[in-house]
Amino acid sequence: MIPVLEPSIGEKEIENVLKAVKSGWVSSKGKFVEEFERKFAEYHGVNFGVSTSNGTTALHLALESLGIGKGDEVLVPVLTFAATANAVLYCNAKPVFVDSHPDYWCIDPEKIEERITKNTKAIIPVHLYGHPCDMAWIQDIAEENDLYVIEDAAEAHGAEYRSEKVGTFGDISCFSFYGNKIITTGEGGMCLTDDEDLAEKMIILRDHGMKPGKRYWHDVVGFNYRMTNIQAALGVAQLSKLDKFIEKKREIASVYHDNLNDLAEDNKITLHPEMPWAKCVFWAYSIILEDTDSEVFREKLSRRGIDTRAFFYPLNVMPPYKTGGNFPVADRLSSNGLNLPSGVEISEDTILFICERIREVLK
CATH class of the missing domain: 3.40.640.10 (Type I PLP-dependent aspartate aminotransferase-like (Major domain))
Incomplete structure (x- = not known):
């Protein structure tokens, strides 16, 4: 895995x-x-x-x-x-x-x-x-x-x-x-x-x-x-x-971005953002699925040997913090977001393998 x-x-x-x-x-x-x-x-x-x-x-x-x-x-x-x-x-x-x-x-x-x-x-x-x-x-x-x-x-x-x-x-x-x-x-x-x-x-x-x-x-x-x-x-x-690790994190993000960009252009996923005023360190490279059940998607990747992690639950829905309020953006991100393998030891070949499996699952 x-x-x-x-x-x-x-x-x-x-x-x-x-x-x-x-x-x-x-x-x-x-x-x-x-x-x-x-x-x-x-x-x-x-x-x-x-x-x-x-x-x-x-x-x-x-x-x-x-x-x-x-x-x-x-x-x-x-x-x-x-x-x-x-x-x-x-x-x-x-x-x-x-x-x-x-x-x-x-x-x-x-x-x-x-x-x-x-x-x-x-x-x-x-x-x-x-x-x-x-x-x-x-x-x-x-x-x-x-x-x-x-x-x-x-x-x-x-x-x-x-x-x-x-x-x-x-x-x-x-x-x-x-x-x-x-x-x-x-x-x-x-x-x-x-x-x-x-x-x-x-x-x-x-x-x-x-x-x-x-x-x-x-x-x-x-x-x-x-x-x-x-x-x-x-x-x-x-x-x-740390600086070397950050450089590697950004290289990882670049490989993911280049190899998943066509899926983003087809509105199948949203890629991890980086605003013009920001230098993101991509702690966990993440994507948002569009019109795909995230739990089913994660299970299919797991069967292919790829671990992923769902986004955090919005705090307001969990018992210790339960409150009223409407948080539509967080709800969408939480339901459809997932973190992809992003450790600094990961190889480019492994990232390419992951991208191909993502493409395979989204067909």
Whole structure:
């Protein structure tokens, strides 16, 4: 079975992990944690990096540091992984869902303002499947309404909006390094910010609320959200390969695009978009089926040895988040969208094989 996504782990990663293990610093202390935070922040041109145990805890840490709490509302795209909404609920705040943009699938800025109330405190734009949100528009809305912006860049390491990397626009940005992400630490996450006060708050909150320089003294109730030195060792090696991985992701997308374009011209599928103002990193190269049952299509590809993944369910239809509202774009994308094999180790011949099987199934 050709997998949708898989990590690319080399000798440098193994060497770093062994160094961490042999040093005896295998938990949340050790040189690799500081090095990974510093280098990841430098890669983005941001002042502070705060590593976390995973991408979900990064989101929660960001919200907590901004004081989001009971009675507050946070605008969230209805088409995203559940972690985005879960982090809001962890704060006893309310996620308010916004429909997707039909052209590039991320949160639709045009739909944001109609969802703002006197209780709205923040927006979490999610750079879905590696494509940036329209951050200038979102920032304008946030400034006009005195809202925080927390970028969810879990799926978009190195993506760019108007030649600036995502993760550099919000008050805080959050990343995931889960095993299927562009770079991985197994589990792990990161918050980036240019605000020193926010960085200090997040550092305290992720370490049980312990006061720096006064061990076992807690001024606030915090969390155990720390990244381990072993994870960070893996991250340092992976980060050195990020640009190469992005180049490969874009090459993969180009091969898919060139070999599926005729199906798009025949209105059988819609290809993964890239807006003129965006540099998409195609975390998972994705297509939208037109007039084809996606479950039947996926099953036929599976029988041919090709794994695919359906798009996320719209959050508003699932029991923990069930709300009213009409989200036609997200509904269509969710029903008809699927992610194709996109791991950086995939060969061009394998992609061509997948394209031929897609063509075969769609006849």
